[in-house]
Amino acid sequence: MLERFLAPVFVLLWSTGFVGAKYGLPYADALHFLCARYTLVIVLMGLAALIFRAPWPQDGRRVAHIAVAGVLMQATYLGGVFVAIQLGLPAALTALIVGLQPILTALSAGCLLGEVVSRRQWQGLALGFVGVVLVVTNSRAPGLGNPWAWSALWPAVIALLGITLGTLYQKRFCPSFDLRSGAVIQFAASLVVTLPLALHFEPKPIEWSGSFVFALLWLVVMLSVGAVSVLNLLIRRGSAVKVTSLFYLTPAVTALCAWALFDERLGALALLGMALASLGVWLARAR
Numbered sequence: 001m002l003e004r005f006l007a008p009v010f011v012l013l014w015s016t017g018f019v020g021a022k023y024g025l026p027y028a029d030a031l032h033f034l035c036a037r038y039t040l041v042i043v044l045m046g047l048a049a050l051i052f053r054a055p056w057p058q059d060g061r062r063v064a065h066i067a068v069a070g071v072l073m074q075a076t077y078l079g080g081v082f083v084a085i086q087l088g089l090p091a092a093l094t095a096l097i098v099g100l101q102p103i104l105t106a107l108s109a110g111c112l113l114g115e116v117v118s119r120r121q122w123q124g125l126a127l128g129f130v131g132v133v134l135v136v137t138n139s140r141a142p143g144l145g146n147p148w149a150w151s152a153l154w155p156a157v158i159a160l161l162g163i164t165l166g167t168l169y170q171k172r173f174c175p176s177f178d179l180r181s182g183a184v185i186q187f188a189a190s191l192v193v194t195l196p197l198a199l200h201f202e203p204k205p206i207e208w209s210g211s212f213v214f215a216l217l218w219l220v221v222m223l224s225v226g227a228v229s230v231l232n233l234l235i236r237r238g239s240a241v242k243v244t245s246l247f248y249l250t251p252a253v254t255a256l257c258a259w260a261l262f263d264e265r266l267g268a269l270a271l272l273g274m275a276l277a278s279l280g281v282w283l284a285r286a287r
Contacts, residue, residue, distance in 0.1 A: 013227035015253035024215030030082035031198035070186020072166030080159025087152035134273025
């Protein structure tokens with residue numbers, strides 16, 4: 001019952017990431033934005049770990065595993081998505097590329113984790129991907145017509161590889177750890193990787209406007225603390241294929257958020273895509 005409750009909470013929180021990026025990126029370059037986000041998460045979760053006396057991993061190898069998973073799932077994934085959008089890749093196309101994750105995870109789970117992917121799960125993964133394509137191309141169609149450089153594709157592909165490998169790596173090497181101390185380790189490692197790149201490639205300082213502060217706080221509290229903690233719990237409790245199949249629902253929920261907040265149109269095919277994606281997730285997560 002806990003997993004059934006956490007799954008929709010994760011989808012709802014994770015889907016607001018593009019909304020926060022849309023508010024914040026005009027006031028800061030991508031990597032500087034992420035460095036500010038990582039720093040605030042470290043402070044908040046560090047205080048939580050200190051106040052509640054959270055246990056810290058004693059084994060250096062375990063700390064290293066948690067850090068590597070954090071760099072893959074945070075620095076690599078978020079860095080790739082934010083840089084791709086900043087370089088001009090439409091958010092819809094970015095979401096579509098990252099939407100390949102459940103299929104890529106299913107292809108790798110057998111070799112890396114020994115998980116058996118059933119025929120019904122493969123059918124669900126394929127159906128979910130078709131639904132994602134319909135949602136993205138029919139709810140954000142104007143964005144797909146904007147010019148963008150092919151070089152902007154690479155950060156999105158790197159983001160796809162990062163979140164896929166990070167999920168598999170954490171499931172195999174460190175599926176269980178305290179969410180407070182583990183978050184400090186993961187985001188500190190991500191900050192160490194991202195900060196030198198930000199200082200070298202992004203000379204523009206952050207413009208601390210009200211909109212940027214709102215976007216930063218939203219992404220920190222709702223995404224980096226809330227959604228990531230829920231994702232870690234789901235990875236701990238379920239198979240990698242079942243967990244990553246939830247990412248098929250995020251473009252549909254993001255489209256609904258964009259319709260409510262920015263009055264972006266939802267066509268009939270987009271609604272059909274939502275239904276197909278939901279059915280695909282149900283098939284992929286079925287026991």
